[in-house]
Amino acid sequence: MDLKDRVALVTGAGSGIGKACALKMAAEGARVIAHAHKEQETKATVDEIGRGGGVAFGITADLRDDKGYQAALEKGIGHFGALDVVVANAGINGVWAPIDELQPDEWDNTLDTNLRGTYLTLHYTVPHLKRKGRGSIIIISSINGTRVFSHGGASAYSTTKGGLLALGQMTALELAKHKIRVNVICPGKIESEIGENTRARSSEEASEPADYPGGKIPLTDGQAGTGEDIAEMVSFLASDRAKFITGTPVWIDGGESLLVG
DSSP: OTTTTOEEEETTTTSHHHHHHHHHHHHTTOEEEEEESSHHHHHHHHHHHHHTTOEEEEEEOOTTOHHHHHHHHHHHHHHHTOOOEEEEOOOOOEEEOOTTTSOHHHHHHHHIIIIIHHHHHHHHHHHHHHHHTOEEEEEEOOSBTTTBOOSTTOHHHHHHHHHHHHHHHHHHHHHGGGTEEEEEEEEOSBOSSGGGGEEESSGGGGOOOOOOOSSSSGGGTTOOBOHHHHHHHHHHHHSGGGTTOOSOEEEESTTGGGOOO
């Protein structure tokens, strides 16, 4: 129960990595503010935490709606009266297409959700962490845009994920004086529903073939990781066990991003 009595916000907690993180931190004793884009997903996560003996409060909001998102965050933080941990996980794959085919609105939607949405999460929550005098922020990025650049058409997505790593390291230094730690997790292939919001269009035209040894994920002979694999690290980084760790990217991919084509 390393997170007992801590209040943890998890964005994108309705499915996949976010849901796994919310469940894990609740099991570790945290009171969880579970955010999702759809009300039924928010409720499902809160209900599952409750059935497991944990405590959670759900908020539903679109990260692209400044005022609506801010109001939802304040409602969640106000419910528990504090905030200790922020897991900025919400994001989309968006449209993957060659740069000359990718439309401005498609580019904007991916950046607004992934990069600007994470900025807003930090912008609205950091004042609460400063008042508390300590805190832990964990940003979920990706191996794409940080170590891997071979996925054709993923320019918008990879730009956001590379930007999230930079954002995490910049704010880690900025917030250190306030005893707020910021770390970045870069998952590889994870079993989740994020593929459902991916639209690929002529992405093969933008690809450069890469020949890998047998099994693209060396540690598991190609098998994808799970949200629970990410949640274990999130729980660790949120706890005092990681009290001297900040500004650090952690790649969780079974060695996938170490392969050289």
